[in-house]
Amino acid sequence: MMAAKLAFIFFSMILTNNYVLVKFLGICPFLGVSKKLDSAVGMSAAVTFVMVLATAATWPLYSCVLVPLGLAYLQTIVFILVIAILVQLLESIMKKFPPPLYKALGIYLPLITTNCTILGVTILNFTNGYNYVESLICAAGAGLGFMLAMVIFSGVRKRLEDAEPPKAFEGLPITLVAASITSLSFTGFGGLIEKIFGM
């Protein structure tokens, strides 16, 4: 039952509750870094990594410090602070130890300091009442969902580059239209995961 619930959380985060295409969080990296496939993958790998780490750090802080002191309303500001520190720390660790890892993910780290998806995942974990393990699984799923959205959309954008839309739609407008259609397509997954896991 436990495993089924974890699998349900994981897959629903990727498809039916995709943070970018269904919940509309993290739109700026979604539009900004999706131009090329390799940078889209690099960015989303970094986002996934930081998301899981941020959840690992903020969950105990919220449950063991903020809630007992009756300061749950401080979660947004405290989380921003903690995640910013975490990303900074991570950057210096990566720079020191595995240079290939820094080369692959490091350049995206400053971009995702308290990215709204990451903040969103950490906060929505409590709204959904997930425990520690569930929160971590949820964060990993949300990160992979982000990656899926980025990869799909970088493919769409590749097509957009060759297309010739009317003058008024060139550039960002047509990208936004394409993004909304991509998002629309994800509503097709609605209910799918629930049915599969019988929830």
Next chain:
Amino acid sequence: MSIFSAILIVTVIGLAGAAILVVAAKYLEVAEDPRIGEVTSALPGANCGACGFAGCSDYAKAIVEGTAEIGKCVPGGQKAADAVGAIMGVAAGKAVQQKAVVLCQGSYDHTTDKYDYHGIKSCTAAASLYGGPATCPYGCIGFGDCVKACKFDAIHADNGLAVVDADKCTGCGECAKACPKHIISVRPVSAQPIVLCANTDRGALTHKACTAGCIGCMKCTKVCPEGAVTVTDNCAKIDQSKCINCGACVLACPVGAIVSFG
């Protein structure tokens, strides 16, 4: 009362984080050669990749580490090479200036279109439809994919033919990458003549398609005193190592396909 604990907790977390970062910065510091930054700023910053590295900072790193030579920056040319040489404390050497050239003279004065193309105005798209609308299957399509690729406004497509503005061209090679016909060549500037045609069809076919195309008549090979010009696949080629810039082939060419470059 709760306002104080709120202020306290945020302050404590902030200070604790600051302390961690200070310690981390101290123990995890990576010694980076300050010259890397200096060399990077001496390079043009176009990140064109003509040097063969991922970008200007990557190239700068390779220079400082001693794994790359100095004169490889094409857009920066001699100026950047000198500046980098001054930082690195070595003589810059001669940076050979390179410029792009379109190996085609097929403007609408010389050739026509074989069909009316109404699709996307892009050479890549047009080339996928029977090799493009240009009658010559080897020649410039003229929709200007190279113009879009050029960061320096140095190439323009008019009258069905892309032409490089040699004054603005930095030789970065972006246009050559964008050309679906692969007829843009980036070469060192010299006075050596150059064959502005890539058509390898038989002479009669070539001449039917374009009056400026090389017909493989061999006149150039006969007049060349050094034997530098050869005709392979019905198209003249000049061996740059043998050429002495006498210009005999330029004068001999009946269709004007060989011109002086630089």
